[in-house]
Amino acid sequence: LTFNTAVAIDSYSQLSTNRQAIGSNNAPNGSYTERRRRFDEVNTSFLFSLNKNITEDIGFSLNLGGNQMTQRRDNSFANLPGLQLPDLYTLANLQTGATAVVTNNRPNQKINSFFGSGQLSYKNIFFLDFTGRNDWASVLPKANNSFFYPSISGSLVLSDAMDLSSAKIDFLKVRGGWSKVGSIGALVPYRITPEFGLASTGFGSQGFSPNAQSNPNLKPEDVVGFEYGIDLKMFSNRLRLGATYYDQDSRDLLIPLSVDPATGFTSAWNNAASMTNTGFEVQLGGTIIRNDDFSFDIDLNWATNENEVTSLGGADANILGGQWGLNLEARVGEPYGVLVGRDFERTADGQVIYENGLPVIDETNQVLGNIAPDWTGGANFSVRYKNFNLTTLIDAKIGGDVHSMSYSWGRFAGTLEETLIGREGGLVGNGVMSDGNGGFIPNDVVVSAQVFNQASYSNSIESSAIFDASYVKLRQITLGYTVPSKLLKNTPIQSLKFSLVGRN
Helix, strand or coil: CEEEEEEEEEEEEEEEEEEECCCECCECCCEEEEEEEEEEEEEEEEEEEEEEECCCCEEEEEEEEEEEEEEEEEEEEEEECCECCCCCCCCCCECCCCCCEEEEECCEEEEEEEEEEEEEEECCCEEEEEEEEEEEECCCCHHHCEEEEEEEEEEEEHHHHCCCHHHCEEEEEEEEEEEEEEECCCCCCCCCCCCCEEEEECCEEEEECCCEECCCCCCCEEEEEEEEEEEEEECCCCEEEEEEEEEEEEEEEEEEEECCHHHCCCEEEEEEEEEEEEEEEEEEEEEEEECCCEEEEEEEEEEEEEEEEEEECCCCEEEEEEECCEEEEEECCCCCCEEEEEEECECCCCCEEEECCEECEEEEEEEEEECCCCEEEEEEEEEEECCEEEEEEEEEEECCEEECHHHHHHHHHCCCHHHHCCCCCCECCCCEEECCCCCEEECCCCECHHHHHHHHCECCECHHHEEECCEEEEEEEEEEEECCHHHHCCCCCCCCEEEEEEEC
């Protein structure tokens, strides 16, 4: 029986300033800004642990504990739109007649928790694990701020239950589990009752309401999931495999739903969303060569996830963010994080329709892509020769899309290499145009490079700046040397290794 207690503190403070001298192009009277940020999180916890064999074959362990998490933030902002004296950057140097802008906020929150976990084992062959946790979160209304979430999982080590040596199997385990996880999600403090702020203006301090509407009926969100997997080692651990399938259902997700600004708000918090995630994760490793002087190992991993937004509280879509004409949205029936904007008008087979040599823009917003990859993976190669070792890590993300406004502007302004095409004799856009009889013929109208690029790339069209986000990257190379132990025999050093590491 053991007892542990701990206090952990995570704290930082930051001061950033912005200075513009008197006579600056966009600040003739100069300006000075200070931003101060302070963050403190204190976690106080205790844990009782019991580990005891009930019988010779049955083992039992139990952990019971609690935690109190307290977060405190202190953010302040002060801006002088004009300076009285040049080159004096202090908050006291406010130009006569100017009004300073000063804001301050202190969003605090606390979560109290009790939790437990345990395991029953039989002959170190079968294991049954269980957990339970209850949180009380200050950001939720008092009636709904307590939520409990459990889990249970089991595993069976088949290689210990039966003799698999004839099949060259060193270790074989099957596992499965169910869990429910409660959370406050993206909810921030002070969203359950109306709050107001004060802003210093030329007319004095004035009150204002936040952009997000409060909701006194919020409750925690939860994720219910199943997971099944297998772990396998063969040929004296020279072949290693781990595979997992999971299915998760996220419900009552807390999001700020977009609302009509005529209401006085731009968003309203609610338990409005639900979505599903299913996927596979696979790890495969192998020792290709192994002897006293040389070894070569390969470890691969691969994962894919299918995500779908299944509900948004009656809405079809919710805007998560945006850039000029492009929105990042959650849409029912689509993956979380689709890119929504304008495309060119197209024929049934996808060809761009031109008119007078320029592409025609469809003003209807539509899904142009999504940020989620089709799959992710990696490869780690490790080579050892005597006391030297070399490892390389390769990372891959295949699929998904990205929108580049800088590319669109670069084409519009003529600063990218692609705009050199057609500068001398003009160019013809790739697509079709009307044949005058309800059909289409290939576009053959020549237009200048400037007119073409400014019609195809601008703030009025988003699809032309959507790109495949796939990549394969060399993330890390490590070259190491381990000093032979015999050279350290008469020293207090037990082991010594030198490494040269390069990361991208």
